[in-house]
Amino acid sequence: MAHHMAEDHLNRQLTFLAEIDALKSVVRQSRLVNRSRRENSAEHSWHLAMFALVLSEIDPAIDVARVIAMLLIHDIVEIDAGDAPIHGTHDAAALAQAERTAAERIFGLLPGPQRDRFLSFWSEFDAAETADARFAKALDRLQPLLLNTLTGGGTWTENGVTEEQVCARYGPTIERSSPALWSRARALVHQHFAAR
Amino acid sequence: MAHHMAEDHLNRQLTFLAEIDALKSVVRQSRLVNRSRRENSAEHSWHLAMFALVLSEIDPAIDVARVIAMLLIHDIVEIDAGDAPIHGTHDAAALAQAERTAAERIFGLLPGPQRDRFLSFWSEFDAAETADARFAKALDRLQPLLLNTLTGGGTWTENGVTEEQVCARYGPTIERSSPALWSRARALVHQHFAAR
Numbered sequence: 001m002a003h004h005m006a007e008d009h010l011n012r013q014l015t016f017l018a019e020i021d022a023l024k025s026v027v028r029q030s031r032l033v034n035r036s037r038r039e040n041s042a043e044h045s046w047h048l049a050m051f052a053l054v055l056s057e058i059d060p061a062i063d064v065a066r067v068i069a070m071l072l073i074h075d076i077v078e079i080d081a082g083d084a085p086i087h088g089t090h091d092a093a094a095l096a097q098a099e100r101t102a103a104e105r106i107f108g109l110l111p112g113p114q115r116d117r118f119l120s121f122w123s124e125f126d127a128a129e130t131a132d133a134r135f136a137k138a139l140d141r142l143q144p145l146l147l148n149t150l151t152g153g154g155t156w157t158e159n160g161v162t163e164e165q166v167c168a169r170y171g172p173t174i175e176r177s178s179p180a181l182w183s184r185a186r187a188l189v190h191q192h193f194a195a196r
Numbered sequence: 197m198a199h200h201m202a203e204d205h206l207n208r209q210l211t212f213l214a215e216i217d218a219l220k221s222v223v224r225q226s227r228l229v230n231r232s233r234r235e236n237s238a239e240h241s242w243h244l245a246m247f248a249l250v251l252s253e254i255d256p257a258i259d260v261a262r263v264i265a266m267l268l269i270h271d272i273v274e275i276d277a278g279d280a281p282i283h284g285t286h287d288a289a290a291l292a293q294a295e296r297t298a299a300e301r302i303f304g305l306l307p308g309p310q311r312d313r314f315l316s317f318w319s320e321f322d323a324a325e326t327a328d329a330r331f332a333k334a335l336d337r338l339q340p341l342l343l344n345t346l347t348g349g350g351t352w353t354e355n356g357v358t359e360e361q362v363c364a365r366y367g368p369t370i371e372r373s374s375p376a377l378w379s380r381a382r383a384l385v386h387q388h389f390a391a392r
Contacts, residue, residue, distance in 0.1 A: 013250050021229040024239045033217040043220045046242035065261035
C-alpha cells in the first residue's frame with residue numbers, strides 16, 4: 001500500500017513535469033539578443049532565474065531561493081492562458097480569471113501539498129506584496145528592457161513606444177524593489193532613445 | 197569612487213546576463229513533447245530546475261537551492277563548447293578542455309567573487325561527487341529519458357539504441373543518486389521498448 005502511494009505520488013509529479021514542457025511553445029514578444037527569433041516563456045523563465053542568481057546580492061533581505069522558485073513557475077499559467085504583451089491591450093479581469101483557472105488545473109496535477117505550495121508561490125508573485133515577489137517582478141521587467149536595448153529597441157520600436165511610455169511601464173515595478181537597478185536601467189533606456 | 201565601483205560591478209553583471217542569452221540558440225538532440233522541434237539548452241535548463249523543485253523532496257539530505265543553481269548554470273559552457281550528444285562519440289579530453297576554457301571566459305565576465313562562486317558550482321556539478329551534484333546529474337539524465345518515452349523513442353529511435361544501451365547510459369547516474377527514481381524510470385524505458 002505504501003509502495004503504491006509512493007508510486008502514484010511520483011507518477012503525478014512526472015505527469016506535471018511532462019505537461020509543463022508546453023511552456024517551451026508559448027512565444028513572447030521579446031527577441032533574442034542575436035535577433036534570430038522571438039523568445040519563448042520557458043527560456044525566458046531560465047533567463048530570469050539567472051538574473052535572480054546574479055543580482056539578488058543587491059539586497060541582503062532577499063531570499064534568492066524563494067525568488068527563483070517564483071520565477072521558475074510564474075509563467076506556467078501561460079500554457080493555458082497565453083502571454084499578455086506589456087504594450088498590448090487586454091481585459092485584465094478576464095485574464096486574471098483565465099490565469100487562476102490555469103493555475104488550478106496545471107498545479108492541480110501535482111500531489112496535494114506541492115499543489116498548495118506552488119499555488120501559494122504563484123499567488124505571492126502575482127500579488128507583488130512581499131519583498132521577494134517585488135524583486136521577482138522587477139526582474140520580469142528588467143529582462144525584456146535589457147533585451148530591447150540590445151536589439152535596436154525591439155518591442156518598443158515595433159509598437160512605436162516613446163521613452164516616457166517605457167519609463168511609465170517598466171520604471172515603477174523596478175524602482176519599487178530596487179532604486180539602484182532602476183537607475184542603471186533608466187540610463188540604458190535613455191541611451192537607446194538618445195541614439196535613435 | 198564607491199559609486200563608480202558599484203556601477204562597474206552592476207555593468208559586469210548585466211554584460212554576463214546579456215552574453216548568456218546565447219544559450220537559447222544552442223540546440224540539443226531531444227525533441228519537445230509536442231514534437232514540433234528540438235529543445236534548446238536554455239529551456240532544458242529551466243525544465244531541469246523544475247524537476248529539482250518538484251522531485252528534490254525524495255531525499256531530505258538534498259539542498260534544493262544548490263541543486264537548482266547548479267542546473268541553471270551547468271550548460272552555459274555550451275555557448276562556446278557546444279552540446280555533446282549522449283549517443284554520439286566525441287574526444288572527452290578535448291571537450292573537457294573546451295568546456296573549462298568556456299567556463300573561464302563566460303563566468304569571467306562576472307565580478308570576481310561571483311565568478312569564483314559560479315566556477316565552483318560548475319566544477320561541483322561536473323565532478324559529480326557531492327550528493328547535490330549527483331542529484332543534479334541524475335535529473336540531467338531523467339529529463340531527456342522522459343522526453344524520449346513521450347516522443348516515440350526520440351533520440352533512441354533516431355540512433356537505433358537498444359533497451360540495454362539506454363539502461364547502461366542513463367541508469368547508473370540516476371540510480372547512484374536515487375534508486376526510487378531509477379526504478380520508475382526503468383519501468384518507463386521497459387514500457388517503451390515492450391510496445392515497439
